[in-house]
Each structure stands twice: as C-alpha cells, then as structure tokens.
Amino acid sequence: MNKLCLSLLLLFTVIVNSQNLSELYNDVKSSVVVINIITVESRKVNDDLNLLAKATQGSGVLISEDGLIWTAAHVVQSAELVQVEFLDGELFEADVLSSNPLADVALIKIKGEFHLKNKKVAKIGNSDMQNIGDDIFVIGAPFGIKQTLSKGIISGKHYLDPSNSSLANVEFLQTDAAINHGNSGGPMFNMKGEIIGITSRIHSESGSFNGLAFAISSNTAKKTLMDEPNLWTGMNSILVTGNVAKALNIPQESGLLVLSLSSKGAASKIGLRGGFIEATIDGVKLLIGGDIILNFIDVNFSQSNFKNLIKTKMDTYKKGDNLSMTILRHGKIISLEFIKE
Numbered sequence: 001m002n003k004l005c006l007s008l009l010l011l012f013t014v015i016v017n018s019q020n021l022s023e024l025y026n027d028v029k030s031s032v033v034v035i036n037i038i039t040v041e042s043r044k045v046n047d048d049l050n051l052l053a054k055a056t057q058g059s060g061v062l063i064s065e066d067g068l069i070w071t072a073a074h075v076v077q078s079a080e081l082v083q084v085e086f087l088d089g090e091l092f093e094a095d096v097l098s099s100n101p102l103a104d105v106a107l108i109k110i111k112g113e114f115h116l117k118n119k120k121v122a123k124i125g126n127s128d129m130q131n132i133g134d135d136i137f138v139i140g141a142p143f144g145i146k147q148t149l150s151k152g153i154i155s156g157k158h159y160l161d162p163s164n165s166s167l168a169n170v171e172f173l174q175t176d177a178a179i180n181h182g183n184s185g186g187p188m189f190n191m192k193g194e195i196i197g198i199t200s201r202i203h204s205e206s207g208s209f210n211g212l213a214f215a216i217s218s219n220t221a222k223k224t225l226m227d228e229p230n231l232w233t234g235m236n237s238i239l240v241t242g243n244v245a246k247a248l249n250i251p252q253e254s255g256l257l258v259l260s261l262s263s264k265g266a267a268s269k270i271g272l273r274g275g276f277i278e279a280t281i282d283g284v285k286l287l288i289g290g291d292i293i294l295n296f297i298d299v300n301f302s303q304s305n306f307k308n309l310i311k312t313k314m315d316t317y318k319k320g321d322n323l324s325m326t327i328l329r330h331g332k333i334i335s336l337e338f339i340k341e
Contacts, residue, residue, distance in 0.1 A: 132157060
C-alpha cells in the first residue's frame with residue numbers, strides 16, 4: 001500500500017510540474033520575439049568592390065511597455081536593418097540603443113509608437129538568487145523554428161575574469177538546456193517566469209548543441225544596458241596578436257582589426273572602415289583590408305589592461321570633448337579625431 005501511495009505521489013508530482021511549465025510557457029511566450037537582421041559587408045571580387053547583403057536571425061525578449069527589448073550583442077552588432085516579429089505576427093523596425101560585445105548583450109527599441117495589445121512584458125529576475133541545479137527554461141527560434149521551448153538546469157556560474165575589474169561583473173550561466181543558432185538573444189527564465197539570463201553561445205565541435213550552453217546573467221544585462229549603458233559602435237572587431245599581427249604588418253604587438261560596420265553605428269560615423277577580403281591567417285578566419293586601431297585616446301591596444309585603461313579614461317571626458325584614435329589603414333598610420341556625444 002505504501003509503495004502504491006508513493007508511486008501515485010510521484011506521478012502526481014510529475015503531472016503538476018508538467019502543467020506548471022506549460023502554464024509558464026503560455027504566460028511568457030508573447031514577450032519573446034524573433035529578430036530579423038540585415039547586414040551589409042564589402043567584398044572584393046577581382047578588382048571590383050561589391051556590397052554583400054546577408055540575412056540572419058536571432059531572438060529577444062520584451063522588457064518594457066514602450067518597446068524596449070533585450071537581445072545578444074552579436075545578433076545586432078553590425079546590423080543595417082533590425083526587424084522584430086512578435087507571436088501575434090506584428091512586425092516592427094527597431095533601433096539599437098546600447099550594446100556591450102564583451103558581455104554579449106544589447107538593448108534595442110521599437111521605432112515609433114508601440115502598443116502592447118495582447119503582448120506581455122517579461123519580468124526581470126535577480127540572477128544572484130539562482131543556484132546551480134535550479135530548473136530553468138529557454139524560449140527562442142533555433143534554426144528559425146519560432147517559439148521553441150527547451151528545459152534544463154543551471155549547470156554552473158562563471159565570470160570572464162574576476163581579476164580584471166572591467167570584466168568582474170560579466171557573469172555567464174551555464175546550462176544543459178538545448179540552445180542552437182537562432183536562440184541567441186532569447187530569454188532564459190526561472191520557474192517563476194522571470195528573465196534570469198540572455199542566451200549567448202554554445203560550446204560545440206559540431207556547430208550544433210552539445211549539452212553545453214551559456215547565457216549572460218540578467219544582473220549583468222541590467223547593469224551593462226540599463227544602469228551603465230554602453231555606446232553602440234556598430235562595429236565587429238577582433239584583437240589580433242602574434243603571427244596574425246605580424247602578417248598584417250602591425251607596428252606593435254597587437255591591434256584591433258575592424259571586420260565589419262553598420263553605417264548607423266558610431267564607428268562608421270567617425271570614419272572607420274571595415275574589411276573586404278576573406279582570409280585565413282595562422283588558422284584564424286578573418287575579413288581583412290579594414291582599419292586596424294592601434295590606440296584609442298592614447299591607450300595602446302598592446303597593453304594587456306587596455307579595456308580598464310580606456311574605461312577609466314573615458315570617464316574623465318565630457319560630452320562635446322575631442323577624442324582621438326590612431327589607426328593603420330592600407331599600410332599608413334593616420335589619426336582620426338571626433339567629438340564625444
């Protein structure tokens with residue numbers, strides 16, 4: 001009799017949990033959006049420079065009644081056009097307001113007047129209150145399959161580099177919930193239906209989900225996008241060192257290679273140029289031919305703590321102050337000056 005009661009209790013518990021997840025999904029699904037992106041890159045074919053338009057897709061989550069949406073920085077970083085699609089089929093264009101590529105989070109806002117109608121704003125939770133082993137679920141559009149639900153646990157909590165003050169608050173939540181291409185930027189929810197993370201990346205040798213995925217914690221997103229918003233540069237870039245730096249004739253140990261740009265971002269507006277030649281150097285796939293930033297406001301990119309130095313120095317400048325950077329462009333070192341907005 002006791003075994004029968006225990007079996008019935010376990011069955012009842014499984015059913016209740018299943019119902020709870022189904023109810024949670026139905027409660028929050030209207031806040032989850034598909035983000036359609038158009039990027040434009042230059043490519044050199046023979047001696048002609050052509051523009052190549054590329055369509056990509058990601059996910060996001062509505063966090064305010066006036067149309068603010070959280071997503072991943074890599075989804076929108078060099079976007080020319082951002083379109084948001086809701087569950088009810090409504091489509092809107094959006095602007096990128098803030099982006100932090102290091103933390104891989106971005107804030108976009110729907111253009112013009114926005115009305116919720118039957119949509120719901122997702123509640124932001126406190127990721128510090130979540131523990132390893134807690135149940136979570138993720139909603140997104142893996143491979144374009146919209147409103148896909150996957151469930152898992154928090155497998156770990158990680159910081160990029162606790163010894164580096166500029167990275168100390170960038171926290172990743174590790175999960176075994178299935179995340180694939182197209183999920184990026186979508187929300188990770190706790191079992192209260194609160195956002196506790198923004199899906200960012202997977203670790204996989206095959207390119208598809210392999211049981212190891214990461215989301216940026218909600219507290220990191222809140223700090224970098226709401227409390228201390230970052231400028232959207234509209235620039236995809238990579239720090240090149242070693243043999244790659246030598247192959248590109250960089251006259252110092254390292255530099256920041258500009259890969260691609262959005263014409264709407266700050267980097268393009270101050271005159272930086274992206275790459276146009278696909279190349280593989282020392283096993284690294286790159287888009288070369290663009291500018292290489294050697295220093296920014298007199299901070300050299302060969303310095304190991306250049307992120308800290310730039311952040312500290314930028315805090316001393318006011319709106320309207322003159323700023324400068326030194327770049328390597330087609331073998332020539334030139335200076336660019338611009339005004340802090």
